[in-house]
Amino acid sequence: MASEGGERGERLMTTTRRRPDLDEETPVTPELEKAAEKAESRRGFLISVPAYGYLVLFFALPLVLVLVYSFASRSSTGRTLLEDWNVESYRRLFSDLVLEISARSFLLALVTTLLCLVVSYPFAYYIATRTPRIRNVLLVLVMIPFWSNFLVRTYAWRVILGSDGFVSQISQAFGGEEIRVLFTIWAVLIGLVYGYLPFMVLPLYAAIERLDWSLVEAARDLYANGFTAFRKVTLPLSMPGVVAGSILVFIPSLGAYVTPAILGGARETLLGDYIVSQFLTARNWPFGSALSFAVMFVMLLATIFYFRAGAKTL
Amino acid sequence: MSARGAPRTLVDRLLAGHSALVYLFFYAPILLLMVFSFNDNDNVQIWTGASLRWYRAMFENDAVMSALRNSLVVALLSTVVSTIIGTMLAIALERYRFRGRGALDGLAYLPIIIPDVTMAVMLLIFFFQSLGIVNDIFGTSLGAGLGTITLAHIAFNISFVAVVVRARIAQFDPAMEEAAADLYASRWQTFRRVTLPLIAPGVAGGALLALTLSLDDVVITQFVSGPGSATLPVYVFGLVRRGVTPLINAVSVVMLVASMILVAISLGFQRGSVARGQGLADPAALEEDLRGSRSDAETSPAI
Numbered sequence: 001m002a003s004e005g006g007e008r009g010e011r012l013m014t015t016t017r018r019r020p021d022l023d024e025e026t027p028v029t030p031e032l033e034k035a036a037e038k039a040e041s042r043r044g045f046l047i048s049v050p051a052y053g054y055l056v057l058f059f060a061l062p063l064v065l066v067l068v069y070s071f072a073s074r075s076s077t078g079r080t081l082l083e084d085w086n087v088e089s090y091r092r093l094f095s096d097l098v099l100e101i102s103a104r105s106f107l108l109a110l111v112t113t114l115l116c117l118v119v120s121y122p123f124a125y126y127i128a129t130r131t132p133r134i135r136n137v138l139l140v141l142v143m144i145p146f147w148s149n150f151l152v153r154t155y156a157w158r159v160i161l162g163s164d165g166f167v168s169q170i171s172q173a174f175g176g177e178e179i180r181v182l183f184t185i186w187a188v189l190i191g192l193v194y195g196y197l198p199f200m201v202l203p204l205y206a207a208i209e210r211l212d213w214s215l216v217e218a219a220r221d222l223y224a225n226g227f228t229a230f231r232k233v234t235l236p237l238s239m240p241g242v243v244a245g246s247i248l249v250f251i252p253s254l255g256a257y258v259t260p261a262i263l264g265g266a267r268e269t270l271l272g273d274y275i276v277s278q279f280l281t282a283r284n285w286p287f288g289s290a291l292s293f294a295v296m297f298v299m300l301l302a303t304i305f306y307f308r309a310g311a312k313t314l
Numbered sequence: 315m316s317a318r319g320a321p322r323t324l325v326d327r328l329l330a331g332h333s334a335l336v337y338l339f340f341y342a343p344i345l346l347l348m349v350f351s352f353n354d355n356d357n358v359q360i361w362t363g364a365s366l367r368w369y370r371a372m373f374e375n376d377a378v379m380s381a382l383r384n385s386l387v388v389a390l391l392s393t394v395v396s397t398i399i400g401t402m403l404a405i406a407l408e409r410y411r412f413r414g415r416g417a418l419d420g421l422a423y424l425p426i427i428i429p430d431v432t433m434a435v436m437l438l439i440f441f442f443q444s445l446g447i448v449n450d451i452f453g454t455s456l457g458a459g460l461g462t463i464t465l466a467h468i469a470f471n472i473s474f475v476a477v478v479v480r481a482r483i484a485q486f487d488p489a490m491e492e493a494a495a496d497l498y499a500s501r502w503q504t505f506r507r508v509t510l511p512l513i514a515p516g517v518a519g520g521a522l523l524a525l526t527l528s529l530d531d532v533v534i535t536q537f538v539s540g541p542g543s544a545t546l547p548v549y550v551f552g553l554v555r556r557g558v559t560p561l562i563n564a565v566s567v568v569m570l571v572a573s574m575i576l577v578a579i580s581l582g583f584q585r586g587s588v589a590r591g592q593g594l595a596d597p598a599a600l601e602e603d604l605r606g607s608r609s610d611a612e613t614s615p616a617i
Binding site: 040041042043044045047048050051052054055056058059060061062063065066069119122123125126127136138140141142143144145147148149150151152153155156157158159160162194197226251252254255256257258261262272275276279285288289292295296299303 | 533
């Protein structure tokens with residue numbers, strides 16, 4: 001009898017979860033449902049075990065290790081000593097040099113985000129207001145460069161901006177000055193906007209595409225002009241996309257490493273570069289760990305801010 | 315301000331012009347790089363005629379070829395493993411409720427959101443520490459190399475595969491699986507005959523994306539690679555930092571074209587999801603999903 005119950009539970013589970021008329025012989029008792037739900041939940045857990053295990057081992061555990069290392073000390077030869085725990089690395093985060101690098105990176109990430117937003121909004125709006133067929137083509141044309149090789153796309157700008165690259169040649173052909181953009185913060189800005197623009201376009205597109213156009217029409221019916229209707233209806237309704245896109249651009253811009261390494265100058269160190277140098281050249285792992293952790297912390301704050309803002313606007 | 319289907323207005327024209335410029339911005343650098351990779355001259359910037367000279371040089375370059383081999387080995391291995399694990403993860407998250415689901419959901423998204431550099435740092439420390447422990451216990455002398463690179467690539471690819479597959483699962487009606495079950499199909503039969511064929515395009519799309527990401531990754535790979543295990547992007551990155559050469563142009567174009575083709579095929583498989591702005595088309599939905607699952611976890615009673 002017990003085994004029969006178990007079998008029935010098994011069968012019940014493979015069908016819908018709540019269907020009391022499934023079998024008239026045995027009434028589906030709350031216990032039976034509960035047993036079925038329990039087995040179902042166990043099955044779900046079992047399926048997720050490989051991913052769970054892998055992510056805990058190769059993601060969560062490393063994350064904890066970074067935190068541990070950030071409190072470790074360092075021998076005179078640069079070896080990390082897991083003893084003499086201290087907060088020296090965190091204290092160093094407030095040194096003038098680090099503050100300067102952080103401020104520069106923040107500003108750069110902020111300007112990148114704003115530029116992406118200004119360029120993307122009308123662009124996403126245009127795509128979202130096309131017919132579905134055209135929309136799909138336009139969207140795929142955004143996504144192909146988005147997911148293709150980031151390193152090479154950045155490298156292309158190095159070729160273009162180089163001292164006798166295209167920009168310079170064009171400028172000189174028109175009798176202008178030789179333009180020196182490469183190895184300055186401006187080149188990094190161009191590279192970042194170029195690399196992360198789709199991060200802004202796609203959520204904006206999704207938000208605009210989803211919005212209820214009858215509301216815009218209603219505004220127009222109430223004698224709002226095009227601009228007012230946009231400002232009072234379209235823009236507020238697409239705010240979740242604005243916030244999501246901004247965070248998705250801001251976070252990688254803040255931790256950018258490849259773009260400054262290829263396009264940036266040696267004098268204007270940025271956070272990503274600085275973190276890498278702590279591990280690969282300066283060999284100060286505790287300090288590098290503290291820096292990475294600080295960046296992740298900011299990232300976490302940004303994400304929480306997004307959830308808050310999103311919750312209000314939705 | 316034009317709604318769908320409205321006649322073209324000035325604003326609409328301006329928007330169209332702006333969009334054309336944005337597309338130019340997206341594609342012009344790529345096209346210029348492609349054109350210049352066929353330049354015959356030793357100097358990258360001076361055009362003297364078309365030739366395949368640098369492509370030939372690339373195939374004769376041992377360092378490039380060995381880096382390419384490393385890249386392919388890592389990409390294939392990590393794609394196979396992450397596709398299997400990622401698909402299972404997607405099914406578990408999309409179709410089941412279980413204890414710890416909310417936490418797993420959050421954990422699965424983190425590798426996508428976190429900056430490359432921080433993940434690279436995490437894995438560097440982890441492999442340094444864990445290889446040290448393993449070598450102490452077993453008396454081996456394992457070091458960083460293709461193995462650690464593959465393990466690292468799987469770690470970030472699982473999440474991307476899961477997102478793509480989830481978008482696909484969300485599209486089809488669970489009633490299909492239930493119908494199979496009603497017809498006395500076993501769980502395995504249901505999966506094999508109903509679920510798998512339905513999600514196959516999503517799985518294929520996810521696998522191709524994993525392959526692309528693995529072939530393209532620089533930062534994380536650089537941190538967890540050892541002597542002689544540089545992949546193609548890591549090798550190219552090292553060269554690029556020193557300067558621009560025609561050889562790099564040729565190698566870059568090959569890498570770029572390969573990744574664009576893979577992405578295009580991947581998007582083809584995900585067609586439905588792209589149109590609906592799901593999965594990778596929509597990082598916003600990704601975040602929303604995260605929020606949704608969080609509130610689920612709070613409201614649903616602990617089973």
